[in-house]
Amino acid sequence: MSRQKAPGSFVAGCANMFIFPELDSGSLAYKLVQRLAGATATGPIVIDLSRGATADDIVDGAAVGILQSVASDAS
Numbered sequence: 001m002s003r004q005k006a007p008g009s010f011v012a013g014c015a016n017m018f019i020f021p022e023l024d025s026g027s028l029a030y031k032l033v034q035r036l037a038g039a040t041a042t043g044p045i046v047i048d049l050s051r052g053a054t055a056d057d058i059v060d061g062a063a064v065g066i067l068q069s070v071a072s073d074a075s
Contacts, residue, residue, distance in 0.1 A: 042069050
């Protein structure tokens with residue numbers, strides 16, 4: 001899908017992140033994928049953005065989430 005929507009993007013088709021509308025469905029899905037795939041899961045990392053969030057708010061929240069993920073992997 002991302003290759004169709006953003007064909008020139010360097011991350012098209014390479015994302016490994018799921019975004020859910022609320023914590024309950026996100027927690028359920030990440031544990032389900034972790035167990036079915038035998039994968040290592042980091043998280044949950046929760047970035048709470050309001051409906052009025054700007055693009056900059058979303059980028060900043062994603063950056064914080066990435067830093068939290070890297071920090072939890074290092075410990």
